Amino acid sequence: MKSIWAVLLFAVALGFAAPSADAESNLSLDDQAALQAAMQRHIDRVLVDGAVLYIDRESGEARQLHPVTAHPMILAYGEHFVLCFDFRDEDGKNVPIDYYMARQDRSYVVFHTAVADRTLLKELMGSGRVTRLK
Template sequence: MLNVMKVFSFIVFSMAIGTLAWAGNDPSIKDKQRSDIQSAMANHVVNTQKGGVYLHYDPVAGKLKKLKLKKLHSGIVRKGDFFVSCADFTDTNGKLYDLDFLVLEKNGKYMVNQSIVHAVEEVKRPYQVEN
């Protein structure tokens, strides 16, 4: 009976994780719009680098962080007036930062308005961008 409960718990846990992963990607954002949003993020990171690092002020730490891009995530969601997608970075000490990028659309063009620390070492920070 104990093994059956372990299997059942694993299945329920797996379903919950799958639901959370799906929640991080809005399937209605597709094709050109999706690629334009992702391009805006990538261009923002590349065009705002100094000395090969992305500079981001972390108000919680009270410091300007020098971050190296590891990976842009493919998921995009809509939060209020913004499209939100994220990317993984590491700081100079190897600490993992997950930044969310707030992307706005204006006259058919997408641009990053701001980046926010979503998590440090997988510990999430709450923030609210919806009305």
């Protein structure tokens, strides 16, 4: 009977320990806000007539993507980070753009952009190199 109690108590402790470890964050709210601001600033710099231009591989045409809203989720990519912003094309269809960002001095810069292409992100997440912020 004692062994049953021990197992149950261990299970309870494990249940508390798992989410608490996951909830621990290594990126402060200040940095998270700075990352969001840097992404917004980067988008604003590359806007052409209020839209981001990109080349559609299928049609070969330059298409416009209008910024709508930022994703709150921030992913960790080693020492770098991955953020996402939702855009809307001329057809009203949502198109996500993933921004790979790195720290530079006290700010952050975008070093890679993936437009409407989640393949890379999925591969990196599949290999465990991109994870949720802890």
